[in-house]
Amino acid sequence: MKYGVNDKGYYGDFGGAYIPEMLYPNVEELREQYLKIIHDADFIAEFDQLLKDYVGRPSPLYRAKRFSEKYGANIFFKREDLNHTGSHKINNAIGQILLAIRLGKKRIIAETGAGQHGVATATVCALKGIECVVYMGEVDMERQAPNVSRMKMLGAKVVPAKSGSKTLKDATNEALRDWIGNPVDTHYIIGSVVGPYPYPDMVARFQSIISLEAKKQLLEQTGKELPEYVMACVGGGSNAMGMFYHFLNDEKVNLVAVEAAGKGVDSGHSAATTFLGREGVLHGSRTILMQTDDGQVVEPYSISAGLDYPGIGPQHAHLYKINRAQYVSITDDEALQAGLLCSQLEGIIPAIETAHALAYLEKMTFKPDDNVVICLSGRGDKDLDTYIKYFNF
Amino acid sequence: MNRLNALFNKKKDNLLSIYYTAGYPEVNTTLDIAEALERAGVDFLEIGFPYSDPVADGPTIQHSSEKALENGMTLTLLFEQLKDLRKRITIPILLMGYVNPIVQYGIERFCKQAAEVGVDGIIVPDLPMYEYEAMYSRYFIDNNLSNIFLVTPQTSEERIRKIDELSNSFIYLLSSSSITGGQLQVSVNIEDYYKRIKAMQLKNPAIIGFGISDDKSFKKACEYAAGAIVGSAFVKLLGTEGYLEKIQGFVKSIRF
């Protein structure tokens, strides 16, 4: 695949596996096994069956009528919010738990920001009866409290990450430290297309079901397989990569990735990685990250815990650098307004992460026949508190 | 041949190395600490340059890194401080830190600077072998700097051979797969692992690190390797009042 990973784990200048030797055996085992396992007939059968009967796939492609009228184009929502557990994160969690079992692992660890990946991981661990430990930044535990309770109810242990900015980046550090100390029996279910190779490729493959379905559904509904625009929000970039995946080689399709500008790109409180970042190494891969001149990682900010991350996956860094996808950003205020608009025009309360993608519609100009697919990556239940506070309901 | 090679040629056992984070607890005592350690008889030193996200480190070194960054320590400042290194210190010096600050500084510039001030080797825990060979090794070689690789009980024999081939001073042996600041692991399996390494007759000596905190663990490590490295336990000492005066006693408590 033209935009895919090479056999050394790189996408152009980005990717690789910058990990301490302690993680090498685990990551190497994954690298050797993941393609074999996920192409195995038995794996495919179980994965497909769980996606269908447990997650509820295929997720609908819904033509958002009032959004379409408002923006003057055919706007489609790919309804990942209707998945079991409420977001796209479950696709990857199912894939990785099946893989972990086939690798003989007895214990699962994960990091989480918004808590959606933590909930998805706790869910699949309950499903398979496997011990689950989720690392979550202390700040995020507060702003996504309902998800903390959900994870506990599902039987997972939630460990607060207390270092640094106490958000997603620090939760990822803690998960990596745990994995270093448990090199034999533990599998780390990374929640996005980040981390050392093969994670970015593996997670992208598990999420690629989003665009595989969307292509088929578009053809059924519009008679055309290819839309003019495909849009998604980017934290680490897994819902975006899943939404882009089967459109990457269709160069006519415009790919739009929406980052979190926080209080504004130049405010000093932002998570707009491609605007503020430079090339470097974060969490095991060479990518673009927000950092000081001295190479210290900058603590990002976004109201949305799932986008509050100082880097992006290496494949995104590549797509950005070669201009295959357009990277833009949306502020907290714009996202929250778009969340309200979607609630009141379409009866769908989106996750604040997702609302960033919706908000960018305001900045685009369409032709009336344009087909636009937006990944509705998650639902907003977890964010009600934040919405309520902001709008004073 | 650099100072590290000269040391290992001369001395084959009971080697003691100390790690500390530059800029902790005070920004300007980097060389004062080094001097005190040399005077106390330490064989070689690892000076850490701090990073915001040290994934291979436990709470003690995380804390020292955070404080050092708050104190304004940067690679630029560290090289500034090390200008007088070889006027004051004769023992071998390694720099230890994560790859991203090096990438930002520029790998070529980093290696040149290190060699210029008289550094002998570099330890970058998150710079793996493939990336080192493909993109970094020529700068190390050009500047006569040793690159130090880590080996854990899970590292395969084939990989250890490859590491031995790429190394030209010593191999950094971990007593277990762990972050810094833990305990020295002693068990039948670990003894087997040390014996397995010894039986491989590597061309480079092995030095054991991570989990060496006192005379007992130091002595134990020296049964299996040419020496050992103390990190977190020393960094803890640096966090106490009057730390410069305590260095002599600390080193004596580890190795009489």
Ligand SMILES: Cc1ncc(COP(=O)(O)O)c(C=O)c1O
């Ligand atoms: C609903 C939702 N969308 C998007 C994201 C961002 O992650 P990614 O960029 O990997 O899709 C999250 C992360 O928690 C999320 O919960």
